[in-house]
Every structure is written in structure tokens, then in C-alpha cells.
Amino acid sequence: MVGCNGKKGKIGIFTFLIFFIVKLSLLICLFIKLVLLHGVIFVPFIFMKFYFFDSFHSQMFLLKKIENPIRKFETFEATRTVKSPPLNIFFPFCISSYVYFGLTMANNSHEDVVLLPQAVEALISRICNEQEQPRLGYSTRQALAEVGEEASLRILEKIQRTEIRTTFDRFVMYMIRNDSNGNGSPQKRAKSAQLNSSPFSSPAKTCPLMMNSQGGDNVNVTTASVTPIQSSSVNANREGFSPQSVATPLLSSLTNVGREEVFSPQLAALGELEFRKAFLILSYIGQNKLEQVITADHIRSLKNLGMDEFEQEIWDSLGQCYARADRVKLLEGEGKTNEYHCHVQENGTYRFKGPYFERTRSHLQRVLGDDNVLSVKFETEGKSPLDSGCVGFKKVAKEGILVGLRRYRFFVFKSGGKEAKKKDRSTSPVKCYFVRFESNAAIDDGKEYVLSGKTVQEARSVFMHVHTLPSMAKYMARFSLILSKTMKLEVDFSNLKFNVIKDIPCTDKDKKPVYKDGKLCIHSDGTGYISEDLALKCPKDVFKGRIMNGANVEIGPIGALMGESPDTMQADSYCRVPPLLIQIRFFYEGYAVKGTLLVNKKLPSRTIQVRRSMVKVEPDSNLSNICTRNSLEVVTTSNQPKRASLSKYLIMLLSYGGVPDNFFMDILKNALEESQGAFSNKRTALRVALNRGGLDELLAAKMILSGIPLDESYLQYRMSIMLNEERKGLLSGKLPITDSYHLMGTVDPSGVLESDEVSIILDNGQISGKVLVYRHPGIHFGDVHILTARYVKELDEFVGDAKYAIFFPCNGPRSLADEMAGGDFDGDMFFVSKNPQLLDYFKVSEPWTENCTTPEGPSRRPSEFSDEELESELFESFLKTRFQPSYAMGVAADNWSAIMDRFLTVEDSNSSEKTLMKENLKKLIDLYYEALDASKTGKKVKVPEELRVALFPHYMERENSFKSTSILGKIYDHVKAYQEEVSRKEVRKLPFFNVEVSEECRSKWTALYEQYRKDMTYVLSSGNKEKNDAAADALYDKYKKELYGGAELVVRQRPMNQISEEAFAIYNICYDYAIKINDVGKCGFAWKVAGSALLNLHVLGLDEKTLSCAPSVLKELFS
Template sequence: MKELVVYCAIILPDGFTILILVKLFKDGGKEAKKKDRSTSPVKCFFVRFESNAAIDDGKEYVLSGKTVQEARSVFMHVHTLPSMAKYMARFSLILSKTMKLEDDLSNLNFMVEGDIPCKDKDKKPVYKDGKLCIHSDGTGYISEDLALKCPKDVFKGSIMNGANVEIGPIGALLGESPDTMQADSYRRVPPLLIQIRFFYKGYAVKGTLLVNKKLPPRTIQVRDSMVKVEPDLNLSNICTRNSLEVVTTSNQPKRTSLSKNLIMLLSYGGVPDNFFMDLLKNALEESQGAFSNKRTALRVALNRGGLDELLAAKMILSGIPLDESYLQYRMSIMLNEDRKGLLSGKLPITDSYHLMGTVDPSGVLESDEVCIILDNGQISGKVLVYRHPGVHFGDIHILTARYVKELDEYVGHAKYAIFFPSNGPRSLADEMAGGDFDGDMFFVSKNPQLLDYFKVSEPWTENCTTPEGPSRRPSEFSDEELESELFESFLKTRFQPSYAMGMAADNWSAIMDRFLTVEDSNSSEKTLMKENLKKLIDLYYEALDASKTGKKVIVPEELRVAVFPHYMEQENSFKSTSILGKIYDHVKAYQEEVSRKEVQKLPCFNVEVSEECRSKWTVLYEQYRKDMTYVLNSSNKEKNDAAANALYDVYKKVLYGGAELVERQRPMNQISEEALAIYNICYEYAIKKDDVGKCGFAWKVAGSALLNLHVLGLGEKTLSCAPSVLKELFS
């Protein structure tokens, strides 16, 4: 495991120096972080202002001679914001995972327009708490010529199936050049919607841009709601770094699944348990196809290739039969990983999509209508629409999708989005968990059964319970005071993080689970539960925005439960009989029913080798087992995996004379014979122990040689192919 040690000295205003030793290493990913309450989402980035290194030879750096405040102004005039919470939230936009759009912005036609107001039945603007309610929150326009410069299929700053990620303007400052995929196939039709971070002459803009064929060339038109930082007109001595950054584009929807929250809300709305159980059974039956269908098996092996460095995929592509003992063992492990999603309610569903949302530029749609553009153009009919992570009973809407001819004049042949109306007293996105159009994705389903069963509830209305704390404007601090305030905020966030959002969500789940199983709808218990759910919903939505508002959200004791449904896998639990409990139990039982695979050798590898060769690897295999027992002495899975891989490398070197078969330093005939010896020794030991996992040494050490032998035995040659291409073909 690679480890980087960084020493960082921080000098405080009172003269004290803090020396921080930072160790950076590959962690266990999201699952490990969820279990470790001491972890924090806070990241440290080190930015160079000056350099005395000989390699730089005194060259002036872009931040040379600037104060920290002046350096921040290179990106945006963040000091103009009204609070410290917004200061930190908005400046972090430069760290978004983005792809820089390579274009000279010096002759850009940049416009800031007003938002589309919500209007009541008398056509008067609607206000809430003195603030104008709007339909166009977070979305603007981009001219077609500029949109064509943007690659399609961008997700979180990289082109799906192969592009590199650039950390926005930080990457640009460091001189990195993004892979923008100039291929013509990515240029013919522009992305319909582009989620962006835009830094321009002190502005910081966040939101989505809809391609608009009506705009003049080289035009970007943003709404007031998209402008997160405005320029300081008095600041003229700082040269800003203008940069248009692409986060995500509106992409072709992949296979869509339900979620835990959505299942609970659908269940509350009248969708019966057997509907979800049928979806689950279909998913489990389909997953079993990986043991008999090569296409299904390869898709699973590619998607879960990180578990075994694509070994299972290589075996399948080399013609190893799907009933081979070790291959079936690896497929079982991968399928169990896939089924973990099923445990938490991620049930695949047909006729459903995740689409990026925006507002109808034509103004044609009525308040209960949407326009949806998919592969074959616009669709019509009733649709169910939901925005994650909605937890309110009314966060699911039933709307009418209709054809809007006028849209063609704006977007042409661009695809994949849902357009919401610009008419009515309230934005439909806001009705769904307080959503907007700055990149929010919406679950859209035209599944006929779902539409037939579900009955809508009144939409959520905001009910603030947490007051905003007092906060000085950043401009009111001196430079030294501002740095001290920011550092103090960093320490609080890192070492005293708020768990209000997770706590509200967990308690909502626990109470909602019980709420769904109480049969007497008029009982006082159910009435109390519904009131507590509403309070938790308000707290949860406040906690979602707490980093921007600066609110200190607290979940009171009376809203906290003592026990949780067993499927949440917490220490204090009860046996849930809700639909989520049934799904969890069914998947668990299904996994336990999978029979153990008998270990058998492939006939093509079950051959005699010389006694000398067999004796050599019998001794080495015994030594390996001793070594592996020694290295697997840590409770940390990542450390154990790294140690095991290092041990495999030792024995690869013995077999190949190099790190891999392609780097071999030994004759191929010797390598082939010894690979067969390893295979037979391992499999015989696995048969003796009745443990197919013991076959792993053969494939992890001699796998390349064994696959080469198998392909030669078929009378064929191997074909090189990038894993990303295979994933694209079989996704």
C-alpha cells in the first residue's frame, strides 16, 4: 500500500505554529467510511504560491507575489458574499470534478437575465418570506456553437468509459490539459443540457445550460439564480482566470432502479408489496443467468472487475467454460456484491429513467405537464416523477407528458431531459424535496402498474424550525481575522462534524417503517408517528442545505428512536415486517441457498508434468500457504489485500522471471509446464479441503499462462481490447 507523508506548518496570529503530519493512503472506500464515524468529508489541498526549486529557475508563477485573499480573487470575488457559510460553500466550487471546455472566452457574449417568476391565478408574482418564487432556479442557455464544443456523455468531469478527470480551474492553473474527446461522433449533436461551473471576470456561476439554437453565436445566458458570486466592481487590479467547466451532461439513461426512500413512499401511496417482490424475483432470476449466459456473465465480470483485477472477465473472454469451478466461485462473489444493492431496495424497474431537469423555454407547458425527450424523441402520457432524496409523502408527482413542437426550435435533435413548466404558483421541482435545475436528476417512470397503483399526496411545503445564526460578512474581517475564522471552521468541520442529516434520515426510516406496518389508520400511535415524520422531514431538508445557510440543525431527543429495522443493520434492531424487511430477508435467504460448488479440474489442464517441475512447485506452494498465513495478520482488509497481492507478485517472478507473462525472462515451454503443475497442485489441494477458494493461487499467479494455453488449445489467437470499450459494449 502506497503512503505519502506531508508535513504542513500553520502559523496562527498569536505566533504559535502548528505542525501537521498528514498521511495519505488508499482507504476502504465509501463502505469503510460509513462504518468509521471518525472520518470526515473534509479534504486538504496544498496550493503553491512561490517556489525556490532549481527546476523552476526563478520563473514567475501565476500566484507569485499575491496574498491569499488576492489568490482567491483570481477565481472569483468571493469576499462579496453575505456570510461565512456561503463563503466556504461557494469557494469550494473550484474543487468540483469538472472538465475544462477549451475555448477562448475573451470574445464571449455573456448575459445575466432575470428568473421566470411563479405567478398566482391572477398572474401576480408569488413571494415567500419576502423572496420571489421562481420557476427557472439554476438553469440558463448556451448557444449551439458553444454547446457543440462540449463532449457528450460527461459524468462528474470525465467522459464515461474512458476520459480523465480534471479538478476545474485548479487543474488549469497547474497546466493540465483535459482530454476533450474531439472525435466527430461526439460532435454531431450537442448535449441537450450541460451542468457547469463557470468562473468569469469575478463571477462564479453554478447550474445547467440548455442548448438554445435561437441564441446568437458565442453566447451564454445565465439566470440571476445561477450567479453564486458577483464581481467586486472596485477590484480592478486582479486578473481573473476565466474558465467554463463541465460537470455532467444530459446522458442516455442507463438501467434504472428504485431506492429505499422511493419504495417507502410508493408503499405509502398504495403500491402493494407483491409489485416490489415481483421486481426482486425478476432481478434475482436475471442475476442467476451469469452462471449460464456468457453475455450476462461478462457484463457482471466487467462491472465488478475491481474485485479481481478483471480475472473473471479474462477467463470468460479466453473461452474458459462458465461451469469451471473457480470461475463460478468468483461469479458468486461478484453477484453477491450486486445483490447488496437489492438488500437496500435498489430494484431494477422497466420503463423508468433518471433524467436531468430544466424549465420549458417555450412557456407552453401547463402547471401539471412536463415534456420528456428520450431516444426516439418526445413521449406522451402519464408519468410518475420523483427527486432523490425526497422523504415527504408528496415528493412523488403524477404528471402528464406531452409533445411540445416549439421545443424543436430551441434544442433541435438533442436528447435526454425532462422539461418542467414555467407556469403556476410554485415550481414543480421545488415541490419535490426543494429541488431546482442546477443539475438535479429526476426519477421518471411510465411503468403502467406503478401508475395504476399509486395515489398522490399533497406536496411538501417548507416549515423552517431552525433559525439562522448571526454571521459577519467576510468583507468585515481583516485578512488575518478571515484566515483565522476559516481555519477554525475547518477544525470544527473536521473534528466536530454534524450528523444531523444522517440522524434525521435514519430516524425517519425507522419511524416510517413502523408507520407502514400499523394497520389501524385512526390509531393515536399512527397519528403521533405521522407528526414526528413531518418534523423529521423538515429537519432533514434543513440539514441538506445547512452548509450553505450556516444553520446548526439538531434532532431533538423526542424524535430519536431506540431501535431500528433489522435491514438497517444497526446494533439495536427489531424484526421489520415492512416491504423493505421482506426484500432484505428474501435476498439474504436467496444468498444462503446458493450451493457450494464441487471442485473439478478442466480436462485440458489435467495433464502430467515432469516430476522435477511438480516437486519444485509443491515445495513453493507449501511455502506460499505458510507465507499467506503470516501476511494475513491485520484486521484491515485493505492492508491484507495489499500484502496478499505483494506475495502473489513474488511467485509470479519465480514463474515468469518478470512481473507478468508479457515481461517473461524464461522460455515459454518452461512457463507453460510449470503453470500446469501449479494448476494441478492447487486444485488437488482444493479438492482435498473441499474449498474452491484454494484454487485462487493458480489463477492469480499462473492465470496469464493458463489462459494463453487455453486459447492455443482452441486453435485461436487472443484479441487485444480496452476494458472501457468492453464495458461500453456490454453495459
């Protein structure tokens, strides 16, 4: 035994000595090799690295993998400029080198990431991509940080112009040594080395990134802090995470080949899922940490499920436990847009919601893809976060938002425009979007991405050269054009003839150009031309990026190959007569163009001509290395006008112009009598149900069309709600008026019209005679014009048979559109009426002339900022827009309404009170029009206290009010008397549905209905209507699946006889409960869950067949 142990001891010592000698010989060989290659002694450094892997298995693991590196080393030796002895002689050196580099890479995760200036990082990324080089190692990046930004750029620019014959790292180190006499000062080097010191990261901390760099250093991530929800909670304070600032490069989404994952298994599994599924998991875990609520194996087990099944599984296991009020309604199908939401709190934490379904898409979403765009809502409770400096919000903007293993960064925001006048400060019309720049998710590996390797500024240049704008005030106002909801037309830009043409100047009686404040006045502001062949590609009836008649137009073959969705239209065969006017957003080679294009049959094919006034962003001729995404986007077309209505502003202006109160009251009484017929007249009921179909997904319309009697309890209840909604419009002065239209405007291309003439094309061609023309939201006495409509034969040569627009003259000293609340032709709609009574009564006033009272503040050009300064300035601008919105427009409009109400009721026209009121009205009008354009001019408009009133008319429903006797007060009082009381409808069953069912069936749905009531009580407890509606829809879907075995009757998975019996049971159980508590609203469950089955049964009971019909066709027939 002793001898045996002694033998083992000798063998152990002998083995130790052998490996010690091998290790020492390797170090000596490596020392010699590195002296030859680098001229630097690395022995201590290598010694530490080698001994860090102190186990025999770790060391031999490296030695076993030398075969391929040796082959690569042979190639390296053959191409190296300074030759060392042949490889076959210095074979140990190969092993040594490989051990050195292998140890270096294996030990990367223990080194800090060196943050370099944004320009340096961008240039490194470009060199790597152009010359197919791996990213720089830690020591090289550290050396670049020490020499400073200026010297680094000088070195890298030289390298970019030279073919790299060795390695990128070696070339950089060589250039740094030879650039020691450059211009980099110690001060600059110190500043560059401390770039990671900022209010958003601690310089003493490691700077790990949630991404990998192609062929570069591995990055250390603390797995305990990388769950999206929990990491968001820690983002503002956590020790283990301090990501790149916007001054660092935005690297492409890259692979994990040859790397060891350093994030949690759950995140790795999440990164393997389709993004929509991954996001749904993050949405349904609420404020919880991913690792605490689900395992990696569970995530992977769901990978191959269909989306509906996946959602149900995640809801059952996570959503109903952690996010009960946030269930989403998933809709499959082409052409549907998914919106992903992120809610950020003041402390920098965030959580996700969605995805939500949208029917339209923006240019931003189309270029990047839905899943690469994140809608971000910054939320606060109590006082404005601006008071505390918005530290948490700014940190999120600086670091970006982590969605699993993807990073999204601040990109664009859009002010609410006219919506901003709303006083509800709990919500905001300001929209903010972050977009993806980086990803470490497996699902993104190897995929092309348009923003790969780009800085934020370079990324914005993919859409337009927005940096060329003259002021910061216009920067986001123009860049946010990419957020317009549009439809893309497929255009071959290689053959496109694009011209910027001059605007038509306003001229005086001597035909000389008219200038105002040194600026040329023009007639053609915002409108250009498009050739007929291109106009034919555009469908008719487009409104805010959607085809309103529901036509399903196939995309062209090129668009299909490019993965375009059906909102990309190739419609040559669809529209034989093109739309007369097309409101567009046009992005072309750095240009950003906004306005309307008039079809022009005289133009050569494939031609677009835009006026100089339409060009919102000019291209940068020096920016040739960024390829912009060209696109012709349609917002709206000139469509067949629907029934027009008056507005409260127009009613007050018409009243001022001499239209008597009886004229408006007669219109109101007719409208109320017609609406009341909805309870007895099927045609009227169907019209109301179709117009208000968004309130119940057309359920009431379906009930009427299926033969359900109009006196059915729940149908009467729904009709009452819809009629009250219609009457809300009447309360605010939206009175339907005959012989009136809303038409898109443009300028006369023939030049025939005189300064007081227009040409109007309707269904049957051009019309003639006097017309009243107004542009909303005008509030000046002279914003309403009486003009002469005339037939212009020359127009046919330009537009052919195209219809629906109003043409204004291009003669005279001022544009008629400008006379109406400062309008133009970039898509503005004009109210046009040929109502004979209205024309007889109304007397026109002098038009409005601009009288600016608010000076423009100083503004630097965007090009004068550094990239980091620009991002900071833009986000500051967003925060002010979001949390310090200007309510000047709303305040001016409300005070104008209050004073105008009194002005119309004071009988003595010569009184000093009326004179003072008129002067105040004019001042408020000027402020109102300035506030309309404040987002583009940068003006800070304020309404002074002397123009503010203490009391408002009672119809404005304010606390401090007076009883108004004006026409708007009379309208309000008359409509209020007609308001329908919806809660006292008697509940009765239809005999057809009052049938007996089996006890088993009744028991099943009695229990389910009781559970539904409990679930709905919980759902409605959130107090947020948007949340409530979404959660309620999801709850109804749950019980639909219980009934049908699928989402609806048409995709049922259960026998029809079982569905029919259970539908009868649901109807009777719900109605019995509603009768018991005398609440007709409780009948809704039966129709929202079993409605399809009940209606199908009712039609079968009538022994009739159903006809398929698009809702838009019905609206057209019954409007």
C-alpha cells in the same frame, strides 16, 4: 637552525604587520565611504564583521571577487542621485564597500529572520518582481518592523509608485528616515516587531525558513531537523524551526544561485528528483528520518531510472523495511492524475503516503498541477481533539507542511455532504487540501508557478473572488467548487460572449411574481444556455469528469502547448450531436458559476448565458491586479439512461400511495431468478461480471470471454461474491423496474408547458402520456408526482436532435422541482417511470411546503476579517466539520424510516397512534431537508429526543430492533434466503491446465508461492482494508514481474515458452494447495498473477483468435 627559525620569525611578524596595515586601511576607506553614502558611522559593526572572517583565505576570497562588483558599482555611481567622488579616485572605497556587502551576505545565516505583517511582505514581493530588485536585507526588514505595519505600508506604497534608481534597501532606509514624523506610534511599532510571537512559534528562537528568497538574505535551517518525516515529528516542539505564519508573505519558489545550501545533503539530493520520485521516497521511509536511511549519493544514483524501476529499487531498499503495508501501484500514461496524501497526527507529526492513481482531475489540480496539491488527513485516536484545543493541528495549519524542500499551506476543504450521515467515525468524508506556495528544491528553480509571490487570499482569488460572499457559512461551500471532479473544455475566452440573465419568476393566477420570506420564487433555478458550437466541444457520456465509454479524445493544439492533459477536450469532430444538458463549474473573471447549460441553437456562436441563480460567487470590481484562471469545466452530461431501480425511500412512499406489496415482491422474485442464472447462463454471468467488474478488475469477465467453463471452481467462487454484492442492493430495496429512467432536469425554454406538464426526450424523441416523477432523496408523501408528458414542437428549435432530459414547466406559482424535496436544475436527477402498473396503483399526496424550525445563526462577512483572522476562522471551521460532524440528516432519515415502517403496518387509519406518528414524520421531514442544506446555510440542525425511536426495523440491522412486517421487511427476509454460501465451493482443476512441468520450474514457484503466503499474511495484518488492498495489489505486481519480466503479459521481457510453462506450474501449485485445505479462495493467486498467460493459452487451445473490445461496449450490449 636557530638562525633559520629567527629568520622565519621575522618574516612572520613582517607578514602579519603588512596584513594588519591592509586591513586597517580598508576599514578607514570603508568608514569614509559609508559616511558619504549613508551618513551613518558603521565602524564598530564593520570591524566585527570583517574580523569574523579571521582567516587570511576567507578575507582574500572576498577581495578576489571584486571585478564584477566594481563594474556594477560604476553603473551605480553613474545613476546615483547624490554623487560621491569619482570611482577611479576612490578605488579603495569600492573594495571596502564590496567587502562590507560581501561580509554582510556571507554572515546572513547567523542572523534571525525578521517576520513582517502579511500585507507588508506581499508588497515587498510585488515591488521586487515589478522592478527586478533583490529582496530586502536583514537590517532594512528590522527597520520596517520597528516603524510598524501602517508606516511600512505607507513607505512601500510610495516606493511602488517610484522608479528605484539606487537600491531597494537604500531607498527604504531613506524613506524611513524621512518618514520619522509619520503616524507610526510606539505601540504599533512594538506590536509589529513581535509578530513572530504566537502560540505556534517562540519569539526567543531563530525563525529559519525552508526556502530562499530571490536575491535576499540567506536563511538558516538546522539540518538535523529538516527531514520531512522527522521534521514533522519535531514541528510541534522543535527548537530549530519556527516557520512563517499565515500572516507572513507566501514567496515564490526561487533559486539557490550564489548561495550555500544549509540543509542536509539528502534533502538537497531529494530536491533534484522529479517530485513523484521524491515523494515516493518520503512515503517509503515511514516514520524514519531521511538522513538515517539513505545517502545523498544513493538518491542521485536513482535519478535517471524509469518510474517502475525506481519504485522497485526504493521498495527493495526502503519500503519493505519501513512501510510494508503502504506500497503503491504506479500507473504510467497520459491523463492519469497522481494524488499525494499526508496523514497528520494530534501532536503535529505527519507522514506521507502515495502517490495514488486517479482517473479524474479537479480544477484545483489542473491549475496548480498534481504535485502542488496535497490531500491532508487529520487523524486522531480516542476522544475528539477539539477537547484539547487541537494545538498540534493548528500548528501544522499555521506553519504549513514540509514535503522535502517544498512548503504546502492550508487552502480548501470540502464537507462530505450526503456522505456525512455515515456513522463510522473512524473515517471521515471531509476532504482537506494544502497547496504549495514555496520551494527550495532544485527541480523548481526558475520555473513559473501561478502562486508565486501571492498571499493565501490572493491565491484563492486566482480561482474566484470568494471574499465577496455575504457569510462565512458559504465561503468554503462555494470555494470547494474547485474540488469537483471535472473535464475541462477548451474555450477561447477572448471571443466568448458571456451574459448573466434574469431567472424566470413563479407567478400566481394573475401573473404576478410570487415571493416567499421576501425572496422571489423562481422556475429556472440552476439552469442556463450554451450555444451549439460550444456544446459540440463537449463529448457525450461524461459522468463525474470522465467519459464513460472510454473514448480517447485528443486535446486541441493550444491545450497541448499549454501542457494540458487529455482530460482537456477539443472534440468538435467527435460529437456531431451535442449533449442536451451539460452540468458545469464555470470560473470566469472572478465569477464562480454552478449549474446546467441547455444547448440552445438560437444563440449566437461562442455564447454562454447563465441565470442569476447559477452565480455562486460575484467578481470584485476593485480587484484588478489578480488574474483569474478562466475555465469551463464539465461534471456530467445528460446521458442515455441505464436500467433504473427503486430505492427504499421511494418504495415506502409508493406503498403509502397505494402500491400493493405484491407489485414489489414480483419484481424482487424476477430479479433473484435472473441473478441465479449467472451460474448456468453465460449472458447473465457476463452481465453480472461486467457490472461488478470493479471487484476483480474484470477478471471474471475475461475468464468468461476466454471460454473458461462457468463451472470452473474459481470462476464460480467469484460469481458467488458478485451475486451477493448485487443482492446487497436488493436487500436495501434497489429493485430494477421496467419502463423507468433517471434523467437530468431543466426548464422548458419555449414556455409552452403548463404547470402539470413535462416534456421527456428519450432515444426515439419525445414521449407522451402519464409519468410518475420523483427526486431522490425525497421522503415527504407529496414528493412523488403524477404528471403528463407531452410533445412540444417548439423544443426542436432549441435543442435539435439532442436527447435525454426531462423539461419542467415555467408556469405556475411554484417550481415542480422545488416541490420534490426542494430540488432545482443544477444537475439534479429525476426518477421517471411510465410503468403502467405503477401508474394505475399510485395516488398522489399534497406536495411538501417548507417549514423551517432551525434559525440561522449570526455570521460575519469574510471581508470583515483580517487575513490572519480569516485563515484561523476557516481552519476552525474545518476542524469542527471534521471532528464534530452533524449527523442530523442521518439521524432524521433513520428515525423517519423506523416511524414510517410502523406507520405503514398500523391498519387503523383513524387511531391516535397513527395521527401522532404522522405529525412526527412531518417534523422529521422538515429537519431532514434543513440538514441537507446545512453546510450552505450554516444552520446547526438537531433532532430532539422526542422524535427519536428506541427500536428500529430488523432490516436496518441495528442492535435494538423489532421484526418488521412492512414491504421492506418482506424484501429483506426474501433476499436473505437466497444468500449464497461462498466458502463451500468444491475445488477442481480444469483438465486443460492440469499438465506436467519440469521439476526445476515447479520447485521455483513452490518456493515463491510459500514466500507469497508469508508476505500476504503480513500484508493483511494491518486491519485497514484500504491499506490491505493497495499492499496486496503491489504484492501481486511483484510476482507478475517475476513471471513476465514486466508488469503484464503484453510487455513481457521473457520468452513465451518459459512464461507458459511457469503459468501451468503456478496454476497447479495453487490448486493443489486449495484442494488440500479445501479453500477455493486460495486459487486466486494463480489467476491474479498468471491469469493473462492462462487465458491466452486457453484461447490458443480452442484454436481461436481474440477480439479487442472496450468493457463499456460490452456493458451496453449486456446491460
